[in-house]
Amino acid sequence: MKIVFGASGTLGQKISVALSAAGHEIVKIGRKSGDVQADFAGPDGLAEIYKALKPFDAVAIAAGAVAFGAFPEITREQWQFSFNNKLLAQITAVQQALPYINDGGSFTLVGGLMSEEPIPMGAAASTVNRALEGFVVAAAIELPRGIRINLISPSLIEESVPQFGDLAPGVIPVSAARVAQA
């Protein structure tokens, strides 16, 4: 069984479709929809959910938001929101799953383009996305029982061009279905 966070989102939907098409049983988790409702970034954590769902062999995350704004004006609260919502929430989702995930299981986290390609208004995204890369390479060497961890860094997603396209001029978008294959 595979667990997908953010399954109702642009990317999460395609991940769910791709996993189902490959014959996997999936459990979709979303804030307001899916098979199980949970606040991904909330302080209560996900331990009870993992305990109820075990055994499972993969956790894929397509959830987490960051603040956008001109760098000098990003507030302390916006920085902390970004750290908690996209960075600490994904770290917590990994840590709390560890007691329950099968030997040889896998975690797939989501970063983003701005890790490598900074844009105006995107300082928090660049900071958080690159932090996730640092986390994944460090966590990888400490995971027990053959458990793996990877980070997907999608480019601009075609389905998101109406919302975010103006922020990333010149970037060739990819389909969410293509990202989900990764």
Place this chain on the structure above:
Amino acid sequence: MKIVFGASGTLGQKISVALSAAGHEIVKIGRKSGDVQADFAGPDGLAEIYKALKPFDAVAIAAGAVAFGAFPEITREQWQFSFNNKLLAQITAVQQALPYINDGGSFTLVGGLMSEEPIPMGAAASTVNRALEGFVVAAAIELPRGIRINLISPSLIEESVPQFGDLAPGVIPVSAARVAQA
């Protein structure tokens, strides 16, 4: 005039010596020592200090701590301490200086080896140090008035071998004075 945070630390002392030797007027800021006392990572921020010290043309930071521990056991509080103390504190130190720093001024932040070379017990350090790299490349494109920003990533510092050497076996240490030149 140049402002040095963490001036009483291993690295900060050498930065102060190097800047003084080059004929610069420096103001040392420390939690308990230096020319001005301030809690670098506190919520009150540094705006009043910058206002009192202006004009200045450089801010060098050698302050900020992260939690160390086996990855699965790092607590939510330890993650948040690490984000606040080394990451958000340096970001805030840059943001709050912006209204007062001279045209063409410079910021120098401090990251660390674990950004590129993860070690057991070092997940928070890898996460925060790489986050700082993401922040610096993104902030650089939004800074006004010819202001520059750079990140120094010191290797293991000779003077810190007694404290941290066991965490980084095989790493060839460099002297704090050498790092201060960067």
